Amino acid sequence: MGSLSITVFPKKERFWKRVGPAALIALGMLAFLASLGYWLYGAAVANPAPVAVPDAIAGIPLAQKTVGLEAVVEVTRLHGKEFPLTSGAMAMYGKGTVTMWVSGAPASPLAAEMVLAMEKKIREGRSPFTPLGTREMNGHTVYELTGMGQRHFYFQSGRLVVWLAADQSIAEQALGEVTQFYSPSQRSNANP
Secondary structure: OOOOOOOOOHHHHHHHHHHHHHHHHHHHHHHHHHHHHHHHHHHHHHOOEEOOOOOEEOOEEEEEEEEOHHHHHHHHHHHOOOOOOOEEEEEEEOOOOEEEEEEEOOOHHHHHHHHHHHHHHHHOOOOOOEEEEEEEEOOEEEEEEEEOOEEEEEEEEOOEEEEEEEOHHHHHHHHHHHHHHOOOOOHHHHOO
């Protein structure tokens, strides 16, 4: 029987001696960063942060506020669907004259998906709301609805999804103030 011989090309051998350790280090760092990101994501979803809300809307002072995990539980109950939320707030102004829910998603694309899911559910008629259309206000696409004796609006602001319910008489003023509060130029004040 003949012997098997392997020819090693010196240039390839030198290349892998130089690049191999660096490639392994880079691969290790990527694995570490992926693990860290997964851990941070899990921690954020398990312990939702509070979201800032205005102290007053349309001249009506904040009467009640729920933030963090308790607010996320309420939003999840209302949706009937569980989204991975990392922050939340629910605020009532006056005696229900204005109510606002704010949910934070891990990333803007997921917040956009939440808005689209709400729009689809409402359009299909599986809610007590009647869509009136959309409009642009303070850098947001605002979805407008009626139902349950009030006007309702919802929109995305970065990682946040905001739902606003207001009595007809102050709905436009409330919407203007809330879209301004959560506008891109103010977003750092509103995000946790």
